[in-house]
Amino acid sequence: MRKLGFILVLLVLVSCKKQPKNTKISGSVFGTSYSVIYNNETNYKPQFDSLFRVINQSMSTYISDSKISKINRNETVDVDPHFTTVFKRSKEIYRFTEGAFDPTIGAVVNAWNFGPKGNIKQLDSLKIDSLMQSVGFNKMGLVNGQIQKRKGAFIDFNAIAKGYSVDVIGNFLEDKGVQNYLVEIGGEIRCKGINMEKESPWKVGVEKPHFDGTQSILKAITLQDAAMATSGTYRKFKTDEHGNRYSHIIDTKTGYPSKTNLLSISVIAGDCMTADAYATAFKTMGVKKVKDFLVSHKELKVLLIFENDKGEFETLNINGFPDK
Numbered sequence: 001m002r003k004l005g006f007i008l009v010l011l012v013l014v015s016c017k018k019q020p021k022n023t024k025i026s027g028s029v030f031g032t033s034y035s036v037i038y039n040n041e042t043n044y045k046p047q048f049d050s051l052f053r054v055i056n057q058s059m060s061t062y063i064s065d066s067k068i069s070k071i072n073r074n075e076t077v078d079v080d081p082h083f084t085t086v087f088k089r090s091k092e093i094y095r096f097t098e099g100a101f102d103p104t105i106g107a108v109v110n111a112w113n114f115g116p117k118g119n120i121k122q123l124d125s126l127k128i129d130s131l132m133q134s135v136g137f138n139k140m141g142l143v144n145g146q147i148q149k150r151k152g153a154f155i156d157f158n159a160i161a162k163g164y165s166v167d168v169i170g171n172f173l174e175d176k177g178v179q180n181y182l183v184e185i186g187g188e189i190r191c192k193g194i195n196m197e198k199e200s201p202w203k204v205g206v207e208k209p210h211f212d213g214t215q216s217i218l219k220a221i222t223l224q225d226a227a228m229a230t231s232g233t234y235r236k237f238k239t240d241e242h243g244n245r246y247s248h249i250i251d252t253k254t255g256y257p258s259k260t261n262l263l264s265i266s267v268i269a270g271d272c273m274t275a276d277a278y279a280t281a282f283k284t285m286g287v288k289k290v291k292d293f294l295v296s297h298k299e300l301k302v303l304l305i306f307e308n309d310k311g312e313f314e315t316l317n318i319n320g321f322p323d324k
Contacts (some may be wrong), residue, residue: 004144014268019030020039020196020197020206021039021041021197022038022039022196023038023039023040023041023042023044023197024036024037024045025037025043025044025048025087026044027043027048027049027273029049029052029056029165029185030052030056030060030161030162030165030185030186031062031140032182032185032186032187033185033186034048034052034059034183034185034186035047035182035183035184036169036173036181036182036183036184037174037181037182038178038180038181038182039177039178039179039180039181039193039196039197040173040176040177040216042176044172044173044176048172051165051169051172052134052165052167053084054080054082055161055164055165055168057060058079058080058082058083059082059083059086059110059157059161061082061106061156061158062159067079067083068079068155068156068157071147071149071155072153072155074151076146077146077147078145078146078148078276079142079145079146079147082164082168082188083264084142084145085164085273086144086160086161086164086273087147088135088142089273089274089277090103090131090157090160090277091137093160093207093274093278093281094137094138097278097281097285097293098120098138099136099252099253100252100281100284100285101159101160101252101277101278101280101281102135102136102152102252102283103137103156103157103159103160104134104135104136104137104139104140104153104155104156105135105156105189105250105252105255106154106156106158106160106229107131107134107135107152107154108131108132108250108255109156109250110154110256111123111127112129112250114250114257117138121223128255128256129255129279131255131282132255133152134150134152134153134154135153135252135255138313139153139154139251140153144308147182150222159231159276159277159280160273160276160277160280161270162185162188162275162276163227163272163273163274163275163276163277164189164272164273164276165185165231166183166184166185166188166189166190166227166272166273166276167271167272167273169183169185169190169212170183170190170192170227171260172270173192174192179192179193180192180193180194180195181193181197182204183272187207187229187230188226188227188228188229188272188275188276189204189223189227189228189229189272190226190227190228190271190272191204191223191224191225191226191227192224192225193224193225194224201222201224201243202222202223202224203220203221203222203223203224204223204228205217205219205220205221206219206220206222206230206264206266206303207230207232207264208305209232209263209264209305209313216287218305218315218324219324220323220324221300221321221322221323221324222322223268223322224270225268226269226270226272227265227269227272227274227275228264228266228267228268228269228270228272228275229266229267229269229272229275229276229278229279230264230266230267230279231264231265231276231279231280231282232264232265232285247285248309249280249284250284251284252284258283258284260283260284260286261286261287261302261306261307261308262283262286262290262305263305263306263307263313264286264302264303264304264305265282265283265290265302265305266279266303266321266322267277267279267282267300267301267302268301268302268322269299269301270299271298272299273296275300276301278302282302282304287304287316290302290304291316291318294318294319297319298319299318300319301318301319301321301322302318302319302321303315303317303318303319303320303321
């Protein structure tokens with residue numbers, strides 16, 4: 001009877017065990033939305049928003065008195081640790097991709113009316129050539145905490161700062177002892193551990209390209225202790241008189257929008273800053289160059305979605321990008 005009673009008590013204790021609940025926080029930032037799910041009862045929204053303000057004040061070209069805006073006006077500024085981290089990683093990826101990723105292309109992006117301001121009407125080859133004189137991240141340096149650049153050079157971290165912000169929130173949670181979380185900002189994702197509430201790995205969606213602005217999921221994949229960023233050409237593009245689509249990604253070699261059959265690039269990496277930058281760089285490289293590049297970069301898992309010669313969608317998984 002004692003043994004039976006012990007078993008009954010144990011069963012009651014097990015049945016009454018509190019199920020782990022996730023805290024879910026969402027909001028707006030960087031002109032998009034963010035969502036954070038983590039297994040901890042503390043509401044960290046004030047801390048998240050504070051971190052976002054600091055990053056914005058460092059690297060937002062939309063804020064006139066941010067550090068990056070002052071630098072672009074040729075003011076002398078001591079940069080902060082966030083700026084320094086992103087600058088150094090951008091330099092590495094710039095070199096690895098032989099300039100396909102270049103944060104100094106921003107003025108040309110703006111001129112084509114793909115950026116926040118600075119579009120040029122009746123843009124012609126002479127104006128583009130003039131703007132391209134200041135393009136080249138190799139012409140810019142970080143010396144004693146200050147940016148050294150040409151007077152007309154314009155720097156824009158839009159293609160990497162969002163991913164970096166995801167990492168900042170992830171690192172904050174880990175510093176607080178949170179080992180199970182998913183951070184998402186505008187589709188860029190980083191996760192760790194599992195979804196404790198569902199007792200299963202984190203599942204994230206890969207979007208199917210649609211030119212009409214609608215949204216649907218191509219497939220859901222499992223992501224664990226990694227980050228994923230997706231960059232697409234199917235939302236912002238121009239069409240010429242022959243029906244050719246040109247992406248909002250500007251070719252850093254020519255200064256013109258990239259004509260590409262690549263529609264979407266998803267990159268899985270160890271951190272979201274890296275995934276974000278490579279997802280942007282790969283759009284200007286084309287399918288063959290991306291495949292060749294990834295032979296020596298096995299740390300990056302990539303899904304390419306592109307149009308074949310028949311105008312049909314094709315997908316290509318590289319370096320073990322998960323099927324599900």
